[in-house]
Every structure is written in C-alpha cells, then in structure tokens.
Amino acid sequence: MSKLKPNKDILDLVNNFTYGEDLGFGKTMAPVMIEMKYKDGKWSSPEYLPYGPLSIDPAAKVLHYAQEIFEGMKAYKNDKGEVYIFRPEANAKRFNLSAIRMAMPEVPEEDFLDTVKSFSSLMAKHVPVGVNKSLYLRPFMIATEPTLGVKASSEYSYYLIGCLVERYFSRPSVKVMVELDNCRAAPGGIGYAKTGGNYGASLAAYKKTQDHKCDQTLWLDALNKKYVEELSGMNFFAVIGNDLVTPELTDTILAGITRDAILKVAQRFNLTPVEKKLEITTLLDSISSGECKEAFACGTASVLTPIESLEYKDKTYKLSIPDGDKSKQIKDYILGIQRGLEKDPHNWAVKVN
Ligand SMILES: Cc1ncc(COP(=O)(O)O)c(C=O)c1O
Structure with missing residues (x-):
C-alpha cells in the first residue's frame, strides 16, 4: 500500500x-x-x-x-x-x-x-x-x-x-575527448557516489571538450592518467575482438545500472563480458589495429550511445563501426525489456500502471 x-x-x-x-x-x-x-x-x-x-x-x-x-x-x-x-x-x-x-x-x-x-x-x-x-x-x-x-x-x-x-544527444553517436589535465575522482574520494561534486568537477573539462569539437569527456585514473575510468555521466565499453570490455569498478567509478545489465546480457550477443583495468594506450592501439571496431557509452539518460572517435593528446582515433553494430543490438534488446516488450528473465522491468 x-x-x-x-x-x-x-x-x-x-x-x-x-x-x-x-x-x-x-x-x-x-x-x-x-x-x-x-x-x-x-x-x-x-x-x-x-x-x-x-x-x-x-x-x-x-x-x-x-x-x-x-x-x-x-x-x-x-x-x-x-x-x-x-x-x-x-x-x-x-x-x-x-x-x-x-x-x-x-x-x-x-x-x-x-x-x-x-x-x-x-x-x-x-x-x-x-x-x-x-x-x-x-x-x-x-x-x-x-x-x-x-x-x-x-x-x-x-x-x-x-x-x-526525448533523445539525450542530438546526434546518434558521440565524439569523445580523453581528459589529461583535470581529474574527476580520486581513490578514497566520492567518485562512486552520485553526488553533485563529481559533476561540478567535470564541467571545466566539458568546456574544453566542446572547444575540441567533441561531445563527451573520458576520464582516466587520477594518479597515473593511464587507465580508462568512465565518462562524466556514463560508463564506458569497448568491443575488442569478441570481448565486451569495461573498466573494473573501483571507488572512483559510478556503478552504472545500465552497465550491470549490459554485462549480464553480453553473452546473448556472442560477446564475453570482461571487467578489467583498461590501459588507454592499449585501447587506442586496438582501435588503430582494427581489433576494436566499436565502443560505446551507457547510462540511463541515453541507454547506449556509440562512440565515433576518441581524441587523445590531439590525435583522433576513429572507430571503424562509428554508429554501432553490437551496441545497436544490445540497445534494442535492453530498451525492449525497459518498455515491457521483450521477455524479461531477470525481472528488471516493474509495471506501475
Ligand atoms: C558518472 C556516471 N557514470 C555512469 C552512469 C550510468 O549509470 P546508470 O546506468 O545507472 O544510469 C551515470 C548516470 O547515472 C553517471 O552519472
């Protein structure tokens, strides 16, 4: 009641x-x-x-x-x-x-x-x-x-x-800038909490991101600026070979509910879910070699949004599937569950009317 x-x-x-x-x-x-x-x-x-x-x-x-x-x-x-x-x-x-x-x-x-x-x-x-x-x-x-x-x-x-x-982003995919000066969250800090300070801390870098004609900021770990963490309001995934890779959770990353759902459904799409430390240079090398063809951002606001390119130290790395293939399939499936149209084996969707 x-x-x-x-x-x-x-x-x-x-x-x-x-x-x-x-x-x-x-x-x-x-x-x-x-x-x-x-x-x-x-x-x-x-x-x-x-x-x-x-x-x-x-x-x-x-x-x-x-x-x-x-x-x-x-x-x-x-x-x-x-x-x-x-x-x-x-x-x-x-x-x-x-x-x-x-x-x-x-x-x-x-x-x-x-x-x-x-x-x-x-x-x-x-x-x-x-x-x-x-x-x-x-x-x-x-x-x-x-x-x-x-x-x-x-x-x-x-x-x-x-x-x-309606749509969170005006375009179907986003360009991402890797931030190397500021940091969003440090070990022992408040990065894993959904609290305003984390978002305030991201805004100066967002301005720079826009100046670079990009849409979203990608954060690296605060201490070494070596490992990928997340975007300012979304988690990060890359499809590398048959692996669906996302940074492992730490106290500097928000544990996204969409992220968790994607990891749980990955195998339906013949992808192996992998949570690990992901070095930015390894990621960029795998984009250059063609092993990583797509990457995406995920969160409640936009569900899944394909990443078109990553800018790192003024060099742009373009994904060869900029508008998403697996990410489109996963998005349609999760949206289907969210809208009560797909079978929902995990009982994730709660009807309110
Ligand atoms: C910093 C940050 N990371 C990730 C996410 C994605 O979380 P969720 O999938 O629960 O919306 C959000 C959005 O809430 C966020 O603000």
Whole structure:
C-alpha cells in the first residue's frame, strides 16, 4: 500500500498538464513533486506538492558544503499504454550507498520505491510513447540545517521531481575527448557516489571538450592518467575482438545500472563480458589495429550511445563501426525489456500502471 495519496489539487494539476512538441531533455517538468523531511532522526511520510521553487535558508549546509545526492531513472510507456520503470531497487540501493558516503541518513528502501512508483503511475497518462521518449525521474536529497560550519547536517529533505524527455544527444553517436589535465575522482574520494561534486568537477573539462569539437569527456585514473575510468555521466565499453570490455569498478567509478545489465546480457550477443583495468594506450592501439571496431557509452539518460572517435593528446582515433553494430543490438534488446516488450528473465522491468 502506498503512503502517497494525491489530493484533488494535485490530481487537477496532473489532469490539466499540457506541454509542447519539443520536450528536449530536463526542461519539460512534471507539474507535481514529492517531498519527505528528515528531522530528529526520523523521516516524515512522503507527500505530493505542486512543482515549484523551494524555500531554503541561505545558510543551509547543502549550499556551502555540497551535502547532497541524487539518482536518475526513467519510466517508459509502450504502444499498449503500459508504463514500466527499470530496476528501481538498484537505484534505491545506490541512493543509500551515496547517502552513507556523504554522511546523510538512508531513505528506507520501501519509501524510495513508493515515491518512484507512485509518481510514475500518477504521471502515466503523460509519459510520451516512442523509442527515445520517457518520463525521467530525479530523486534527490539535500542537507537543510541552517548553520555554517563543516559538519553533517541534522536536517534533510528528499524530493522526487520528473520531466518528460526525448533523445539525450542530438546526434546518434558521440565524439569523445580523453581528459589529461583535470581529474574527476580520486581513490578514497566520492567518485562512486552520485553526488553533485563529481559533476561540478567535470564541467571545466566539458568546456574544453566542446572547444575540441567533441561531445563527451573520458576520464582516466587520477594518479597515473593511464587507465580508462568512465565518462562524466556514463560508463564506458569497448568491443575488442569478441570481448565486451569495461573498466573494473573501483571507488572512483559510478556503478552504472545500465552497465550491470549490459554485462549480464553480453553473452546473448556472442560477446564475453570482461571487467578489467583498461590501459588507454592499449585501447587506442586496438582501435588503430582494427581489433576494436566499436565502443560505446551507457547510462540511463541515453541507454547506449556509440562512440565515433576518441581524441587523445590531439590525435583522433576513429572507430571503424562509428554508429554501432553490437551496441545497436544490445540497445534494442535492453530498451525492449525497459518498455515491457521483450521477455524479461531477470525481472528488471516493474509495471506501475
Ligand atoms: C558518472 C556516471 N557514470 C555512469 C552512469 C550510468 O549509470 P546508470 O546506468 O545507472 O544510469 C551515470 C548516470 O547515472 C553517471 O552519472
């Protein structure tokens, strides 16, 4: 039984919600949101509110010490009108892993799941249908104690907001620049947590990436700048011979849920899943020799996106299958499961309406 009971005002907002043709990504916001507050060691019950600005004390710790975490998920609708979310338990677990790293209280898994299921179900009629379209869900938690001083907050707010989205990238494949000056995450740091600081740390390199006429930044390990880690908001895979290779997880890489799903289905596509330390020079040599023909980025936002080229020390290495072959097949299969259209042996898709 859900703890969330939308009242008439909330139902009216949802029923009267309209939006334009051009959804874009992250800007066509749902008209309602969910809030839950933490005080005196306890979470309140979740509640629906109209979507709108938050009132926050200027001394709130989140604004000074970046004590905040978030998640990203999608609800997909198929032609039959069924709406599914993908592996929400995995997001609930990762949210709490991030909470522990950031010295924040865990959100009871059942409450996290209640909020994402209730919200997707309430918004079901507005979820756009189409391969690249969905309702993007953004659960997040912020530290609200209104005091300066570097220590963990005693008060927090959890919110769930959502937006109708279409394609994340404007082009079907991306050009990647390997970053050699900045680093995104260091051992012992917060790289494996989904917290704002990691994304803030990536933005200067993203500017440089754009100056280099590339679309995405690829990060190497902070200490040696030798091993491939991940992109700023996606994990990395390369098809090398019959191996589907991805960097092994460390505390500097976010454990992507799409990444995990791809590793689990690789064998269906005659690929051997391999998680290992991947040296950038070995990868580039295998692109030059033709042993590596395709590479891709993966994550909730774009599922799988083929990589067209990698730029490293001002030299460009082009993939010979720039628009993806295996990656297309894997993407179609996973999207099929996400939209409730494929057999789902792992029970990953959860129907909400
Ligand atoms: C840094 C980073 N790596 C990887 C991913 C991919 O994770 P997932 O597949 O769970 O969306 C994301 C997106 O959430 C991310 O922000």
